[in-house]
Amino acid sequence: MVLSGKGGVGKSTFSAILAHGLAADEAKQVALLDIDICGPSIPKMMGLEGEQVSEYSNYVEENLGVMSVGFLLSSPDDAVIWRGPKKNGLIKQFLRDVDWGEIDYLIVDTPPGTSDEHLSIVQYLSAAHIDGAVIITTPQEVSLQDVRKEINFCHKVKLPVIGVVENMSGFICPKCKNCRILTLIFLLSQNESQIFPPTTGGAEKMCQNLNVSLLGKVPLDPQIGKSCDKGQSFLSEAPESPATLSYRNIIQSKSDNHSAKASSQLAALLFRTFIYCRSMLFCHK
Amino acid sequence: VEEGSAKEKSNLAGVRHILLVLSGKGGVGKSTISTELALSLRHSGKKVGILDVDLSGPSIPCMFRVQDNDVHQCDSGWVPVFVDQDKSISLMSIGFLLEKPDDAVVWRGPKKNALIKQFVADVAWGDLDFLIVDTPPGTSDEHISTVEALRPYKPLGAILVTTPQAVSVGDVRRELTFCKKTGLRVLGIVENMSGFVCPHCSECTNIFSKGGGEELAKHAGVPFLGCVPLDPQLSQSLEEGRDFIQEFPKSSAFPALTHIAQQILDGTSQRSS
Numbered sequence A: 001m002v003l004s005g006k007g008g009v010g011k012s013t014f015s016a017i018l019a020h021g022l023a024a025d026e027a028k029q030v031a032l033l034d035i036d037i038c039g040p041s042i043p044k045m046m047g048l049e050g051e052q053v054s055e056y057s058n059y060v061e062e063n064l065g066v067m068s069v070g071f072l073l074s075s076p077d078d079a080v081i082w083r084g085p086k087k088n089g090l091i092k093q094f095l096r097d098v099d100w101g102e103i104d105y106l107i108v109d110t111p112p113g114t115s116d117e118h119l120s121i122v123q124y125l126s127a128a129h130i131d132g133a134v135i136i137t138t139p140q141e142v143s144l145q146d147v148r149k150e151i152n153f154c155h156k157v158k159l160p161v162i163g164v165v166e167n168m169s170g171f172i173c174p175k176c177k178n179c180r181i182l183t184l185i186f187l188l189s190q191n192e193s194q195i196f197p198p199t200t201g202g203a204e205k206m207c208q209n210l211n212v213s214l215l216g217k218v219p220l221d222p223q224i225g226k227s228c229d230k231g232q233s234f235l236s237e238a239p240e241s242p243a244t245l246s247y248r249n250i251i252q253s254k255s256d257n258h259s260a261k262a263s264s265q266l267a268a269l270l271f272r273t274f275i276y277c278r279s280m281l282f283c284h285k
Numbered sequence B: 001v002e003e004g005s006a007k008e009k010s011n012l013a014g015v016r017h018i019l020l021v022l023s024g025k026g027g028v029g030k031s032t033i034s035t036e037l038a039l040s041l042r043h044s045g046k047k048v049g050i051l052d053v054d055l056s057g058p059s060i061p062c063m064f065r066v067q068d069n070d071v072h073q074c075d076s077g078w079v080p081v082f083v084d085q086d087k088s089i090s091l092m093s094i095g096f097l098l099e100k101p102d103d104a105v106v107w108r109g110p111k112k113n114a115l116i117k118q119f120v121a122d123v124a125w126g127d128l129d130f131l132i133v134d135t136p137p138g139t140s141d142e143h144i145s146t147v148e149a150l151r152p153y154k155p156l157g158a159i160l161v162t163t164p165q166a167v168s169v170g171d172v173r174r175e176l177t178f179c180k181k182t183g184l185r186v187l188g189i190v191e192n193m194s195g196f197v198c199p200h201c202s203e204c205t206n207i208f209s210k211g212g213g214e215e216l217a218k219h220a221g222v223p224f225l226g227c228v229p230l231d232p233q234l235s236q237s238l239e240e241g242r243d244f245i246q247e248f249p250k251s252s253a254f255p256a257l258t259h260i261a262q263q264i265l266d267g268t269s270q271r272s273s
Helices: A011-023 A084-097 A116-128 A141-156 A181-186 A202-210 A222-230 A242-253 A260-284 B002-013 B030-043 B109-122 B141-153 B166-182 B212-220 B232-240 B254-272
Strands: A030-034 A058-061 A064-068 A105-109 A133-137 A161-166 A214-217 B015-022 B048-052 B072-074 B077-079 B089-093 B128-134 B157-162 B186-197 B224-230
Touching: A011 A030, A011 A058, A011 A064, A011 A105, A011 A133, A084 A116, A084 B109, A133 A141, A141 A161, A141 A202, A141 B232, A161 A202, B002 B015, B002 B109, B015 B030, B015 B141, B015 B166, B015 B254, B030 B048, B030 B089, B030 B128, B030 B157, B030 B186, B030 B232, B030 B254, B077 B109, B109 B141, B141 B166, B157 B166, B157 B212, B166 B186, B166 B212, B186 B212, B186 B254, B212 B224, B224 B254
Parallel strands: A030 A064, A030 A105, A133 A161, A161 A214, B015 B128, B015 B157, B048 B089, B048 B128, B157 B186, B186 B224
Antiparallel strands: A058 A064, B072 B077
């Protein structure tokens, strides 16, 4: 489950990349469920805009299925102006009536907040045992404040927090970057501009205070926004890059153990690769 | 019941114009635009109120650095929180009603709707030139309730905020449909986070691509109010609750923000004349 109290911090971007990453292992069945009813972004990011549903989910690749309210709308201008109960009904239907087949991973992309959609999905999935939630934030206090609420929400509904990802952690100017780029990404250097300044210590401090693990920090990258708009996968865009290989390695070396601990390790590893993958894209440009 | 509706009238009777700030997408800068618009309007000598109806993620108190204030009760209802001594900007948000700032408001629709109705009816705004309503992302409970509750007061219209990417513009198209369906006038579209000027080499990079908002405005036949660039000074001053309009007149986002406020002011003076 991918959560954030704040909107526009990269929940869908992370969900899409995680789905692609997990599906790189052909033996695993991955499903991505988008429960952002009013603002579904997943169809566009997965390159499935304009597709319609049958009772099966749409497939990006053979082992990666996607379901979103976006597939049920007849035009991209259609607004879903629904109150809570109707949204809950649809979420229930997504879980019950979509023929997902046998799946190893179900990634749930959520809307911002702590309301109907979140309560419903946790409630409906409680029987199935949720591994936990990945929480996305940006470094500003305004965003962290909402994310703290989200962590409290997780505690309230007894949803384990796998960890926090700090997105848009900084920006490396593509013009004055140099070959120090790899270290630049991991160490905040002077060439990196803080667009969203972490005035209160960013996600790192918050994680320490709340005793949850920080999975990684991801810098802003114009390329990632473009890939999402076009619905491409990072991995297939640079198939020869070592990043793609390491994605596969990680997923292979991962044990088949579905415990929360294993998945948290997986998420951390995926994130490191994800950051690496992005840095490679920088170098290719 | 009669007494109730009479009271309702009196609480918003002194408010001249009501504006809504909407976006289908989250994190595009609705609260930022609401805040800066309020500051710009104050700069032109107006009295402004902001009603924050984002119940699960209120940002307005933090952006003005007044998150520790409480709401008090008076004869005519709730007293809004004032940002300054002159009482030129007043705020109401669920953030002021929480015991601890990290408390999560885990509410389903009906409870949210009840609070929004109370926010519209029971806040003693006094005399205001503008009431800006900052909303959560989406087209759901909060939005339907706010528009319904405000309908008797004939809101001026809505400002739609987007970032330039297709993913965000897509959600704002849905918001436009929402406005059409609920009969809310669209005052215009603002494209936020449009380009970033590197402070080291002054190269402008379009982090989130460019032009999506303007294209959408053209496509939908609504006014385009302008592009606001990504500006570290702007996000910094919002984090610290400082008055950006007062302190950074030379920054790259300043002209864009004041231009938006000016267009709103022009629109209202045309309307009244």
